[in-house]
Amino acid sequence: xxxxxxxxxxxxxxxxxxxxxxAYPLVRFFAPPSSSAVNEKVVLAKQEIPIGGSKVIVxxxxxxxxxNVPGKGLIALSKVCTHLGCxxxxxxxxxxxxxxxxxxxxxxxxxxxxGPPPKSLPKIPLRVDGEQIIIG
Amino acid sequence: xxxxxxxRNWLDVRIGLNELIRTQLxxxxxxxxxxxxxxxxxxAFVGYLIQAISGMFLMIYYIPHSDHAFKSVQDIMTIxxxxxxxxxxxxxGSNLLIAAVILHMxxxxxxxxxxRPRELTWISGALMLLLTFTFGLSGYLLPWTQLSxxxxxxxxxxxxxxxxxxxxxxxxxxxxxxxxxxTLTRFFxxxxxxxxxxxxxxxxxxxxxxxxxxxSATPFGKSDEEKRPLTEFRKKxxxxxxxxxxxxVQKQALMVIVYFMVMFAFITxxxxxxxxxxxxxxxxxxxxxxxxxxxxxxxxxxxxxxxIPNKFLGISMLIVVxxxxxxxxxxxxxxxxxxFRRPVLRWVFISLMIxxxxxxxxxxx
Ligand code: HEM
Ligand code: FES
Numbered sequence: 001x002x003x004x005x006x007x008x009x010x011x012x013x014x015x016x017x018x019x020x021x022x023a024y025p026l027v028r029f030f031a032p033p034s035s036s037a038v039n040e041k042v043v044l045a046k047q048e049i050p051i052g053g054s055k056v057i058v059x060x061x062x063x064x065x066x067x068n069v070p071g072k073g074l075i076a077l078s079k080v081c082t083h084l085g086c087x088x089x090x091x092x093x094x095x096x097x098x099x100x101x102x103x104x105x106x107x108x109x110x111x112x113x114x115g116p117p118p119k120s121l122p123k124i125p126l127r128v129d130g131e132q133i134i135i136g
Numbered sequence: 137x138x139x140x141x142x143x144r145n146w147l148d149v150r151i152g153l154n155e156l157i158r159t160q161l162x163x164x165x166x167x168x169x170x171x172x173x174x175x176x177x178x179x180a181f182v183g184y185l186i187q188a189i190s191g192m193f194l195m196i197y198y199i200p201h202s203d204h205a206f207k208s209v210q211d212i213m214t215i216x217x218x219x220x221x222x223x224x225x226x227x228x229g230s231n232l233l234i235a236a237v238i239l240h241m242x243x244x245x246x247x248x249x250x251x252r253p254r255e256l257t258w259i260s261g262a263l264m265l266l267l268t269f270t271f272g273l274s275g276y277l278l279p280w281t282q283l284s285x286x287x288x289x290x291x292x293x294x295x296x297x298x299x300x301x302x303x304x305x306x307x308x309x310x311x312x313x314x315x316x317x318x319t320l321t322r323f324f325x326x327x328x329x330x331x332x333x334x335x336x337x338x339x340x341x342x343x344x345x346x347x348x349x350x351x352s353a354t355p356f357g358k359s360d361e362e363k364r365p366l367t368e369f370r371k372k373x374x375x376x377x378x379x380x381x382x383x384x385v386q387k388q389a390l391m392v393i394v395y396f397m398v399m400f401a402f403i404t405x406x407x408x409x410x411x412x413x414x415x416x417x418x419x420x421x422x423x424x425x426x427x428x429x430x431x432x433x434x435x436x437x438x439x440x441x442x443x444i445p446n447k448f449l450g451i452s453m454l455i456v457v458x459x460x461x462x463x464x465x466x467x468x469x470x471x472x473x474x475x476f477r478r479p480v481l482r483w484v485f486i487s488l489m490i491x492x493x494x495x496x497x498x499x500x501x
Contacts, residue, residue, distance in 0.1 A: 063422050100424050
């Protein structure tokens with residue numbers, strides 16, 4: 001009887017261990033490797049964006065927008081709405097960035113004005129070097 | 137006829153055909169007062185069968201890659217002979233199937249048929265409903281249209297409201313930081329190879345339990361529900377009932393015909409009903425279309441999420457609702473099955489229905 005109990009415990013132990021040892025590989029297998037694109041700079045010519053104008057770029061694989069805000073100069077913002085990930089559009093007349101999905105609105109600094117977005121649009125560092133705009 | 141007789145005999149020797157027919161069709165009795173709503177479960181099953189078969193046909197031409205998916209689906213509609221028929225059956229079928237499953241659940245609820253000893257039947261059914269929604273969700277991405285792409289972007293962002301694990305779950309579904317070809321592969325795997333066996337297992341449990349326990353009598357009017365101790369099992373043989381064949385089979389056949397009629401009415405008279413404009417444009421990860429709306433069965437929870445300002449609170453509420461739903465038989469422990477004698481439950485039900493309809497209508501605007 002004692003031998004049987006011992007064998008049972010042994011079987012349970014090794015069975016559990018062999019099953020459990022699959023857990024870590026599985027978690028790793030399903031989660032994708034984190035994105036490879038790291039801060040690749042985007043360079044634009046200054047005359048591409050007149051005052052009040054804008055240009056959509058791809059930064060780190062994600063859409064972003066560079067706006068030449070009248071009176072405030074150039075700014076680069078992520079286009080990905082912080083609510084549920086739709087892409088905001090630049091409304092030139094109202095000076096706003098508007099999300100088509102649930103009507104989230106942001107000002108041209110990326111701050112939330114109205115709607116469900118929980119935080120402001122991330123700013124992307126931007127620097128003007130002579131005739132060039134360097135983003136990233 | 138002689139030939140038929142011979143085949144029958146041959147089979148009887150090998151699989152006990154006569155005994156199967158006797159025990160499963162003739163001696164299996166159903167209560168006298170069941171009605172066509174008792175055939176809705178069968179409709180759900182037949183609906184699934186149609187999805188499985190039309191889905192196999194679609195897989196003959198569909199290409200699960202972000203560069204080709206949209207084109208291959210267009211080709212199914214325009215080039216493959218009768219491809220449009222099977223795609224329409226699959227798309228319209230998916231919507232009808234969900235409507236049928238929801239109706240099945242509502243009637244089970246109204247008749248109190250989830251009560252002891254059928255708690256597990258309800259739970260397996262509730263899990264199948266969630267599974268059915270997951271089928272719909274994963275299938276939605278496969279044609280790789282603007283609508284698929286952005287609806288999936290929204291849905292897969294929802295878990296990010298959760299601290300700590302949210303990001304991981306979202307990335308798990310997307311296979312990256314945003315919806316991409318990797319997501320398409322994952323959803324395809326889910327839709328055609330992970331969900332179907334899960335469904336089959338749950339379905340087997342569901343049906344085995346129903347056969348073991350016996351169908352409930354309708355709690356309205358004359359009821360033969362017997363009083364017995366909570367711990368004891370006695371199969372409901374309904375000695376005063378009617379044989380399953382042909383009594384219930386007739387009703388099931390009628391409902392199957394109605395199901396097909398509705399399906400082909402849609403295909404014939406409203407073929408674009410389930411194809412809004414954004415389904416005719418290929419996915420463009422750099423442009424969000426003007427109107428992006430989930431399918432009708434997700435509108436109510438979607439609108440709820442929009443209304444609750446705190447994302448985390450909204451999603452937690454949805455999860456709580458799902459839990460209450462799955463474990464409902466353990467929460468409603470009253471013995472009375474007849475909803476006409478349960479004023480509180482009746483009002484809970486009516487307000488839930490009204491709330492759902494309002495949210496759905498609101499979400500659609
Ligand atoms: C998803 C696909 C589903 C299929 C294929 C299915 C299939 C069936 C079938 C064939 C029956 C027997 C006949 C009838 O009473 O309709 C049945 C009964 C039942 N179903 Fe489902 N069902 C599904 C979903 C659900 C859901 C979502 C629920 C509830 C949450 C549910 C709860 C029940 C219960 C409690 C019974 C027992 C009825 C009785 O004993 O009278 N089922 N189901
Ligand atoms: S995704 Fe932008 S407001 Fe919801």
